[in-house]
Amino acid sequence: MITQRSFDTKSKYGTLYLVPTPIGNLEDMTFRAVSVMKQVDLIAAEDTRNTQKLLNHFEIETKQISFHEHNTVQRIPELIDKLKKGISIAQVSDAGMPSISDPGHELVVACIKSEITVVPLPGANAGITALIASGVSPQPFYFYGFLSRKPKEQRDELAKLVNRQETLIFYEAPHRLLKTLKSLQNSFGGLRAASLCRELTKKHEEFIRGTLDQVIEWANSTTIRGEFVIIVSGNAQPLEENKIDNLMENLSLTQQVDIYIKDGLSVNESIKKVAKAHNLRKQVVYNEYHGIK
Known part of the structure; x- marks a missing residue:
């Protein structure tokens, strides 16, 4: 068992801050997030070019280091070493919460093993934002994120989800949306309540609410743009x-x-x-x- 006191001033190590960033609208950046990013010694960013735009907007001059899914093996020991030397780091993904369908979890685990303090900040999350406006029951819910891109693996995933009674939350890119919706229809049937939540917090934010059959009809009749959250109702009466x-x-x-x-x-x-x-x-x-x- 490991116990952590997040604000223990006696710690000899630096602190890892998990800082959420806006999922679209920059006004969703919290005062605390800006303050932490200004105070830390280093920002570990999923995409330094993308994060630099955010830093410029909020006049944050802290240096960055890249930290993404393709360099975790190399970067984690380096970041742990810096933290052990007393350097504090803010970890950010391109949008929303670190570790939620984005890099971060492996770094958190490594910090915990090294008894380095990990402090999470609250903030924007696409899945929860979509859920509360979807019109589908918000609780209980089951967050899944991205389904596998491989057809067989995706079918296996959906077979395990078909009887879950919780509202289901998925993420999907525009070019794969229709294909994923049809997979959901094939596995769950077309009558489940569903909500497609597009471009959350941005100018073209949009909600398409109906059944899976109906949202597929919409997807077939329009040019699909923007990142999507798919909300699907759970199985109300799973066969026991x-x-x-x-x-x-x-x-x-x-x-x-x-x-x-x-x-x-x-x-x-x-x-x-x-x-x-x-x-x-x-x-x-x-x-x-x-x-x-």
Whole structure:
């Protein structure tokens, strides 16, 4: 167990500050965030060019060092060494909270192991901002972020999410939005409540609210621009395992597979589940389901 007192003045090391930055509107920068970034010795930025625009706007003259997903292995030991020498560092991502779909977590873990103080600042977050205006139940919620870009991995991810009762939060880039929405529709059905939240806090902020079927219709009829948060309602009535067991009792293997498919699983996941329940090889159930002799 490790206990940290964030503002212990006796610490011999520097402090790592996790500083959120605006997700669009610069007026969402907090007074505290500006103050910390002026006071620290160094700013570890995901993209120094992007962060420099922010620093210029708020007249912050603190030096920067790059820290992004492609240089973490090299950079973390260097940053830890600086912190151990008493240098305080503010870590920022391009927008929003560090570590949330952005670099930062590995550095936090390394600091904790080295007993270096980690101080988080509150601030802008796209997922929560979208959630509270989505019209979908805000709690409980399950933040997922970006789905895998690989089709099979994405299907597997969605198969694990289909029965979750919490409201789901996803991030997506404009060029992948329609494809991701169709994957959600295929896995969850088209009647789930959904909200597409575009360009949050910016001039062209927009909310498209409806069902998955309806927001796909919108996406098919427009030029898609801007970064998106996708909010999807949870499964209000997931099929519980004991109910499935009762249903399965007098059904054939094929009918059992169909029960799982109706519950939202893919054909492959359903076949695996039935095979496991009966202690059969997956191929046996596959052949039975597809009528292969």
